[in-house]
Amino acid sequence: MGMKAHFELLAAYNQWLNSKVYEAASRLGQDALVKDRGAFFSSILGTLNHIQVGDILWLKRFATHPSCIASLHEVANLPDSTGLDQILFEDFAALSAQRAWLDRQIVNWVSELTERDLEQALSYRNTKGIASTKRFSSLILHFFNHQTHHRGQVTALLSQAGEDVGVTDLLVLIADEAEA
Numbered sequence: 001m002g003m004k005a006h007f008e009l010l011a012a013y014n015q016w017l018n019s020k021v022y023e024a025a026s027r028l029g030q031d032a033l034v035k036d037r038g039a040f041f042s043s044i045l046g047t048l049n050h051i052q053v054g055d056i057l058w059l060k061r062f063a064t065h066p067s068c069i070a071s072l073h074e075v076a077n078l079p080d081s082t083g084l085d086q087i088l089f090e091d092f093a094a095l096s097a098q099r100a101w102l103d104r105q106i107v108n109w110v111s112e113l114t115e116r117d118l119e120q121a122l123s124y125r126n127t128k129g130i131a132s133t134k135r136f137s138s139l140i141l142h143f144f145n146h147q148t149h150h151r152g153q154v155t156a157l158l159s160q161a162g163e164d165v166g167v168t169d170l171l172v173l174i175a176d177e178a179e180a
Contacts, residue, residue, distance in 0.1 A: 063075060
């Protein structure tokens with residue numbers, strides 16, 4: 001399986017698990033969503049907002065890659081974040097709608113990448129303005145890993161609030177191989 005196929009799997013996993021997380025979160029009231037639970041970004045809503053802030057930040061960087069200018073055009077036009085703890089949406093329904101839209105953008109973007117694109121480097125500046133140039137595939141791997149890290153925090157916070165997300169393993173989406 002090539003690297004592109006792995007990223008397509010991760011994009012599908014991201015979309016699938018986000019839908020499960022948001023479904024579980026939708027069963028909570030606003031007070032439970034914004035309750036400070038001692039997490040990095042305080043609350044369920046704060047952590048879900050952070051994941052989107054991070055996704056948008058990275059996708060805007062990826063949009064500067066020559067192969068991604070068209071596929072990430074709409075994301076590139078989103079406003080820049082004001083900080084990693086920015087609350088994009090206080091309203092859960094609006095946050096959920098943006099998440100579903102963003103996940104479709106990610107799936108479509110990854111489907112248009114080529115193995116050659118993934119081998120190239122991407123130059124960008126981090127949030128402190130420090131310049132870096134790194135292999136594009138490694139940055140995309142970081143992008144998906146960041147989502148998984150914070151989504152794991154959200155599933156723990158949802159569990160503390162009495163909501164079960166259910167199975168979260170990537171294994172569920174990996175196809176069985178026929179025996180030789």
